[in-house]
Amino acid sequence: MDRKDYRHWAHKAADWGASYLEDVVDRPVRAQVSPGEIAALIGDGPPEAGEGIEPVFADFERIVPDGMTHWQHPRFFAYFPANAAPVSMIADMLTTQMAAQCMLWQTSPAATEIEIKMVDWLRQAIGLPGGFKGTLQDSATTATFCAVLTMREKALDWAGNRDGLSSGPRLRVYASAQTHSSIDKAVQLAGIGRENLVKIPTRADYGMDPAALAEAIAADRAAGHTPAGIVICTGGTSIGAMDPVAEIMDVAEAEGLYTHVDAAWAGSAMICPEYRHFWDGAERADSIVFNPHKWLGAQFECSAHFLRDPGELIRTVGLRPDYLKGPGDEDIVNFNEWSVPLGRRFRALKVWFLLRAYGLDGLRARIRDHVAWTEEACERLRAHDRLEIVTEPSLSLFTFAHVDGDGPTQALLEALNDDGRIYLTQTSHKGRYVIRMSIGQFDTAREDVVYGCDVIEEMAEKLT
Ligand code: PLP
Numbered sequence: 192m193d194r195k196d197y198r199h200w201a202h203k204a205a206d207w208g209a210s211y212l213e214d215v216v217d218r219p220v221r222a223q224v225s226p227g228e229i230a231a232l233i234g235d236g237p238p239e240a241g242e243g244i245e246p247v248f249a250d251f252e253r254i255v256p257d258g259m260t261h262w263q264h265p266r267f268f269a270y271f272p273a274n275a276a277p278v279s280m281i282a283d284m285l286t287t288q289m290a291a292q293c294m295l296w297q298t299s300p301a302a303t304e305i306e307i308k309m310v311d312w313l314r315q316a317i318g319l320p321g322g323f324k325g326t327l328q329d330s331a332t333t334a335t336f337c338a339v340l341t342m343r344e345k346a347l348d349w350a351g352n353r354d355g356l357s358s359g360p361r362l363r364v365y366a367s368a369q370t371h372s373s374i375d376k377a378v379q380l381a382g383i384g385r386e387n388l389v390k391i392p393t394r395a396d397y398g399m400d401p402a403a404l405a406e407a408i409a410a411d412r413a414a415g416h417t418p419a420g421i422v423i424c425t426g427g428t429s430i431g432a433m434d435p436v437a438e439i440m441d442v443a444e445a446e447g448l449y450t451h452v453d454a455a456w457a458g459s460a461m462i463c464p465e466y467r468h469f470w471d472g473a474e475r476a477d478s479i480v481f482n483p484h485k486w487l488g489a490q491f492e493c494s495a496h497f498l499r500d501p502g503e504l505i506r507t508v509g510l511r512p513d514y515l516k517g518p519g520d521e522d523i524v525n526f527n528e529w530s531v532p533l534g535r536r537f538r539a540l541k542v543w544f545l546l547r548a549y550g551l552d553g554l555r556a557r558i559r560d561h562v563a564w565t566e567e568a569c570e571r572l573r574a575h576d577r578l579e580i581v582t583e584p585s586l587s588l589f590t591f592a593h594v595d596g597d598g599p600t601q602a603l604l605e606a607l608n609d610d611g612r613i614y615l616t617q618t619s620h621k622g623r624y625v626i627r628m629s630i631g632q633f634d635t636a637r638e639d640v641v642y643g644c645d646v647i648e649e650m651a652e653k654l655t
Pocket residue numbers: 271329330331332333371373426427428453454455456482494
């Protein structure tokens with residue numbers, strides 16, 4: 192493809208995208224294909240002779256969209272949203288076209304400097320005090336992994352990176368059972384061992400019990416183990432559980448432990464001051480992550496990782512081999528030293544576009560609507576005689592079940608997703624199979640939520 196063809200096909204791709212977004216509402220939300228169906232349509236090996244882009248584009252249109260689950264569908268009520276506001280897609284197209292590689296300041300100065308600014312804009316937007324610095328990681332999983340590595344190294348006085356872990360003490364990390372599986376993964380990958388992730392019991396409101404936390408730490412110290420840190424959950428994936436952050440911070444500070452707050456989903460809601468009570472005390476944490484790529488609208492991937500002392504993270508994961516050194520390194524930020532991969536995308540551009548195009552007020556209005564419609568949907572389903580609410584709304588998430596138990600609830604979910612008009616997913620709660628309703632897709636309107644409730648009721652009635 193030459194430059195002239197590039198212009199033609201780039202226009203065509205943009206046109207395709209605009210039409211896709213206009214019509215996505217008419218597609219089934221969850222892909223309706225069977226495993227292997229798409230692979231069967233793809234050749235078994237690469238062609239020796241180039242085909243040009245025309246047949247490839249035609250095959251893309253024929254094969255790919257029907258094989259996708261449509262996260263930008265306004266009737267997507269599954270998992271948590273992965274919102275891509277149109278302006279953030281445009282920003283991502285621009286960075287893709289520059290093929291930006293932002294590992295060092297000098298490999299992309301604008302990317303580094305805009306990232307510093309955007310992390311600070313996001314900090315202000317969610318009401319964290321000045322003093323927190325940060326970076327845009329690819330995912331919350333990476334941010335949590337970096338935080339767990341940092342708590343490990345701090346607890347070992349940075350000997351783990353140098354000497355390995357075999358002769359060190361048994362490290363312990365604390366979190367509630369409501370935290371996301373990325374915490375288990377981080378503890379596993381950090382060499383601490385999943386057995387050393389201590390799951391602290393929760394209170395009646397599903398937040399971690401600080402007294403139980405203090406007891407667990409005391410018991411570990413008595414047993415000769417070394418507590419390393421605490422992962423605090425603001426908005427758990429299963430039912431939206433909220434840990435009492437300030438009370439946990441009291442324990443952490445008394446024990447001198449590193450703290451990381453996982454607010455991957457709920458953090459976006461903190462742009463609305465009225466929801467900040469959910470994480471009172473987060474301003475005292477060492478590390479906080481939230482994903483603008485979930486609820487806020489910054490196209491995946493974009494995970495904001497705030498740090499009270501970035502030096503601790505850099506000391507843990509940063510390396511500067513000779514070939515990466517540049518003049519004046521001491522006075523500039525090289526963001527590869529704040530994360531696991533060396534190469535990194537220009538994530539800040541989509542945040543800049545998003546925040547400026549919508550303004551905080553525009554983004555707040557969406558989040559407030561989602562929370563209000565969640566309450567409405569919950570009351571509507573509560574009133575239906577075949578359905579029961581299992582957990583009450585936490586921001587824009589609640590869970591429900593069929594009154595006849597797990598089998599019918601699972602059958603209801605499968606029927607809903609095979610039908611395709613809406614998409615929901617399940618979790619287990621207190622040993623029960625329950626359906627999560629998560630409202631937060633960027634283009635969802637109240638009518639979509641009402642329609643979603645109509646479909647749920649219709650399918651629940653068909654089952655009985
Ligand atoms: N933490 C929470 C609370 C989540 O809900 C999720 C994903 O849904 C994650 C972490 C992992 O997010 P990511 O896909 O950015 O790694």
